[in-house]
Amino acid sequence: MHRFSPAMDALIEALRCLPGVGPKSAQRMALHLLERNREGAATLSRSLADAVERVGRCQQCRNLAEAVLCGICADTRRDASLLCIVETPGDILAIEQAGGYRGRYFVLMGHLSPIDGIGPEEIGLPLLEALARDGEVQEVILATNPTVEGEATAYYITRMLEPLIPRMSRIAHGVPLGGELEYVDGSTLAHAFSGRQPVPGS
Amino acid sequence: MHRFSPAMDALIEALRCLPGVGPKSAQRMALHLLERNREGAATLSRSLADAVERVGRCQQCRNLAEAVLCGICADTRRDASLLCIVETPGDILAIEQAGGYRGRYFVLMGHLSPIDGIGPEEIGLPLLEALARDGEVQEVILATNPTVEGEATAYYITRMLEPLIPRMSRIAHGVPLGGELEYVDGSTLAHAFSGRQPVPGS
Numbered sequence: 001m002h003r004f005s006p007a008m009d010a011l012i013e014a015l016r017c018l019p020g021v022g023p024k025s026a027q028r029m030a031l032h033l034l035e036r037n038r039e040g041a042a043t044l045s046r047s048l049a050d051a052v053e054r055v056g057r058c059q060q061c062r063n064l065a066e067a068v069l070c071g072i073c074a075d076t077r078r079d080a081s082l083l084c085i086v087e088t089p090g091d092i093l094a095i096e097q098a099g100g101y102r103g104r105y106f107v108l109m110g111h112l113s114p115i116d117g118i119g120p121e122e123i124g125l126p127l128l129e130a131l132a133r134d135g136e137v138q139e140v141i142l143a144t145n146p147t148v149e150g151e152a153t154a155y156y157i158t159r160m161l162e163p164l165i166p167r168m169s170r171i172a173h174g175v176p177l178g179g180e181l182e183y184v185d186g187s188t189l190a191h192a193f194s195g196r197q198p199v200p201g202s
Numbered sequence: 203m204h205r206f207s208p209a210m211d212a213l214i215e216a217l218r219c220l221p222g223v224g225p226k227s228a229q230r231m232a233l234h235l236l237e238r239n240r241e242g243a244a245t246l247s248r249s250l251a252d253a254v255e256r257v258g259r260c261q262q263c264r265n266l267a268e269a270v271l272c273g274i275c276a277d278t279r280r281d282a283s284l285l286c287i288v289e290t291p292g293d294i295l296a297i298e299q300a301g302g303y304r305g306r307y308f309v310l311m312g313h314l315s316p317i318d319g320i321g322p323e324e325i326g327l328p329l330l331e332a333l334a335r336d337g338e339v340q341e342v343i344l345a346t347n348p349t350v351e352g353e354a355t356a357y358y359i360t361r362m363l364e365p366l367i368p369r370m371s372r373i374a375h376g377v378p379l380g381g382e383l384e385y386v387d388g389s390t391l392a393h394a395f396s397g398r399q400p401v402p403g404s
Binding site: 004005006007008010011013014015017018019020025027028029030031032033034035037038040041042043044045046047048049050051052054055064065066070071088089090093109 | 206237
C-alpha cells in the first residue's frame, strides 16, 4: 500500500540511508522538503550527485579528496616527517580543529576486523608500508580509537612499522580535561592510573 | 577555510536543509555516505530530484499528489459527504493509520498566522469555501492542532462554513488513552474536565 504517492514513498525510503534516520524521521524530512523547502531539496539532490562524482580518495593518505592529493598532503608547509594514523576523515577534522598538529595523516577508513572480512589490505596497510619505506617519515603517531579493534589495529601497525620508523607513539588516553573523576568510567580511570606521568621537578 | 573539499563542504551545507540536522549531524551524514554508502547517496539524489519534479498538490484537497487528484480524492469508495480539515499531509497519514475514518480531507498546509503573513488565501480557504458550496459535503470535522494558531484557524473556518455546512465538529481533546493523569499537563487536564461527557445510562 502506498502511504503517499510512489515518488514520496521512494524518497522516504531513500532518506533512510542517512545514519540515525528511521522511518518516522524520514517521513518528517520528506514532508518538510516537499511542503516547505523544494529549493533546498533540489540543491541537496545536486550536491549529493556532485559529491559522489567528484570526491575520491587521496592517493597518498586515503583521505577524502577531489584531486590526486588531498589538501593536507598537497600542502608543502605541513611537516612530512610526522605521520598521524587515524581511522576516519572525521578524526582528521577533529584533530585539525583542536589545532597544534602540523604533520600529515594516514586514513585507515576503518579498523582491522577479521570477523567482518576487514584485513590489512582493506585498511590500506600496504600503502602505509610503502609510505614508511620512503624514508621521509620520522615519527608515527597512532591515533586510532581506544576501542578493542582500534587498539588491535594500533598494535598491528606498530609491529609492521617498527623496523622502518625511528619513533612510534600512541596518543594519550585518560580523564578528559574538564571531566569530573566521579563521572569517568572505570576503564578510563584505570588507564589514567597505569599511564600516570611523573610530575616535573618531584 | 575548506573543512574537507568544496564538494564535501557543499554537501554538508545542503544536508542542513533537513529538519533537525545541525552542522555536526550533517558532517556525520556526509562522511557516512561518501565513505560507506555511495550507492545510497546516488539513489537519494535521484529520489529527491524525482519527488521535487513529480509531487505537486491535489487540486481538490491540497494534499501532496502526483496526479491532478490525490489517491484519497480519486478513491470513489471514500465518503464524499464527510470532510476532515487538517494542517499537513502528515496529519492525514496519522489519521489513516489509526483507521476508522472513511471520508475525505482538506489540507490547509499550515494554519492562520497573520504575523508570518499567512492569511486565509495562503491556507487555501477560498478553495475550501468553493468545495463547501458544491453541496456534497454534509459534515466537516475540524482536526487542526490544539495550539493557539490551530484553534484560531478552526474558529475562523467554523465561522466561514457555518452557513454552508449542516454539521461541523471539532475532534475531542483530553487525556490520551494509555496516558497517566499524573503526567498529563495542566491545560490538557483542564480541557478534559471542561469537555467531560455524560456516562451513558447514568
